[in-house]
Amino acid sequence: MKIVCVGAGSMAESMIHGWINKRIMQPEDISVMNKSDLARLQFLRDEYGVNIVEREKTELRQADFVLLAMKPKDVAAAVGAIRDHLTADTVILSVVAGVSIKTIQKHAGLLPIARAMPNTSARIGKSATGVAWSQQVTTGKQHELRTLLSSIGGVTVVKEQQLHAVTAVAGSGPAYVYYMAEAMVDAAVAQGLSLADATKLVRQTFDGAADMLQQSDFGELRQKVTSPNGTTAAGIAALESLQFKETVNACVKAAADRSQELGREFD
Numbered sequence: 362m363k364i365v366c367v368g369a370g371s372m373a374e375s376m377i378h379g380w381i382n383k384r385i386m387q388p389e390d391i392s393v394m395n396k397s398d399l400a401r402l403q404f405l406r407d408e409y410g411v412n413i414v415e416r417e418k419t420e421l422r423q424a425d426f427v428l429l430a431m432k433p434k435d436v437a438a439a440v441g442a443i444r445d446h447l448t449a450d451t452v453i454l455s456v457v458a459g460v461s462i463k464t465i466q467k468h469a470g471l472l473p474i475a476r477a478m479p480n481t482s483a484r485i486g487k488s489a490t491g492v493a494w495s496q497q498v499t500t501g502k503q504h505e506l507r508t509l510l511s512s513i514g515g516v517t518v519v520k521e522q523q524l525h526a527v528t529a530v531a532g533s534g535p536a537y538v539y540y541m542a543e544a545m546v547d548a549a550v551a552q553g554l555s556l557a558d559a560t561k562l563v564r565q566t567f568d569g570a571a572d573m574l575q576q577s578d579f580g581e582l583r584q585k586v587t588s589p590n591g592t593t594a595a596g597i598a599a600l601e602s603l604q605f606k607e608t609v610n611a612c613v614k615a616a617a618d619r620s621q622e623l624g625r626e627f628d
């Protein structure tokens with residue numbers, strides 16, 4: 362299997378790292394290209410052993426999958442520059458937020474398109490990825506896609522329209538978790554801990570809780586920590602009085618709305 366990554370930023374790197382780490386892909390079967398940043402391509406070549414797409418772009422003709430990993434605003438130009446080098450059975454795998462299969466086909470022609478929404482935990486094989494594909498993607502290619510995506514984490518097949526929600530909760534999700542971790546460190550420092558101790562304690566708390574989340578119901582886990590009239594109950598009451606769940610709902614809704622908006626803006 363050969364893959365060309367069009368767009369070589371943080372998402373492409375996370376996926377490349379995951380594929381190579383899990384030995385799903387050999388580095389020599391992966392090629393990278395971007396708009397102008399040659400130093401970035403050279404870094405990826407030196408770090409992972411991948412190829413840089415040559416001026417003639419022959420790598421594209423040989424590709425089974427072409428990963429689109431640029432910002433939504435750059436899709437039209439990027440696809441325009443590669444479309445004449447693609448064959449009819451190249452599958453385009455887009456991780457671009459918001460931009461629909463229909464829009465990509467408008468630029469690329471009626472090729473098989475898959476849209477996936479991974480997150481940066483792909484780097485350590487722990488992405489939460491949602492995926493949808495067009496009817497042109499054959500059963501064999503669907504199987505290869507699942508192999509590719511499951512090598513970077515868990516895969517959930519959804520309807521294309523549901524990718525906005527997947528993006529809002531799982532694509533952007535790691536950033537919310539990091540933000541919560543930052544807030545907990547700040548709060549711990551305000552309660553008298555050193556920054557180093559606060560950071561160590563919060564890191565370990567997230568690590569343990571993330572493992573526990575795999576084993577039981579979320580609400581049950583919370584109940585087990587919460588003694589009647591104890592410290593956790595006091596903390597959760599403060600979160601409730603400040604409408605924490607409503608705040609999280611507003612956060613996920615804003616991200617999903619932005620995903621829809623990006624889709625409209627770059628159609």
Ligand SMILES: NC(=O)C1=CN([C@@H]2O[C@H](COP(=O)(O)OP(=O)(O)OC[C@H]3O[C@@H](n4cnc5c(N)ncnc54)[C@H](OP(=O)(O)O)[C@@H]3O)[C@@H](O)[C@H]2O)C=CC1
Nearest residue numbers: 368369370371372395396397398430431432435439457458
């Ligand atoms: N970061 C994340 O957590 C996630 C991101 N995504 C999606 O992945 C996509 C990429 O995000 P991310 O990796 O963070 O972005 P980056 O800004 O890190 O990388 C964008 C890449 O696109 C390249 N590019 C821009 N224009 C073109 C072009 N015309 N032809 C070829 N390459 C081009 C840039 O090249 P150059 O530097 O030369 O301009 C750069 O390599 C986005 O659409 C985002 O929605 C999806 C899931 C998670």
Ligand SMILES: O=C(O)[C@@H]1CCC=N1
Nearest residue numbers: 458528531532533534
């Ligand atoms: O912020 C973004 O637009 C991208 C999509 C999901 C994560 N990062």
